[in-house]
Amino acid sequence: MNWREMLFQNWQGIGRTLFVGVLAYIVLVAFLRISGKRTLAKLNAFDLVVTVALGSTLSAILLQELIALAEGTAALALLIAMQFAVAFLSVRWKGFAKVVRSEPTLLIRNGAFCDGALRAERVTRDEALGAVRSAGGRGVEDADFVILESDGTMSVGLKAQT
Secondary structure (H helix, E strand, O other): OOHHHHHOOOHHHHHHHHHHHHHHHHHHHHHHHHHOHHHHOOOOHHHHHHHHHHHHHHHHHHHOOOOOHHHHHHHHHHHHHHHHHHHHHHHHOHHHHHHHOOOOEEEEEOOEEOHHHHHHHOOOHHHHHHHHHHOOOOOHHHEEEEEEOOOOOEEEEEOOOO
8 A cells, every 4th residue: 555545545435434424423322312321421440441342333333344334333232232231230239230340449548548458459649649639638647538439530538627
């Protein structure tokens, strides 16, 4: 392939990409609306993987001529259905929820680091301190608690100022 073909191959490919792209986008938006707000909520690790997979699938539909729109639609539907099934089972079966969702972890308690938890979650002291400062504290001693939530955010409770 020469450099000109890398920049432009033909109008048929561009037309296909535009046509299939619009339809695939409409299908994806419709599926996301049908699947509910949960699909677009704050992401935990499992939801992030599904979101990346949806983006990758949409990209493949757009750029790979060997993938028909119907096949791509089936792939998108499968990913969203699986995510719906996991969310459904997680709400109804606590054991299943523990397998697919991480539990919140206490990183700072009563102004002291929980070093074992920091190591287990691969969070540095500086990252935990950054969360304390973002919440208005100056240092670890100002924190009553810092919790690493299952979606990766940190919740901070500051000690009452005396």
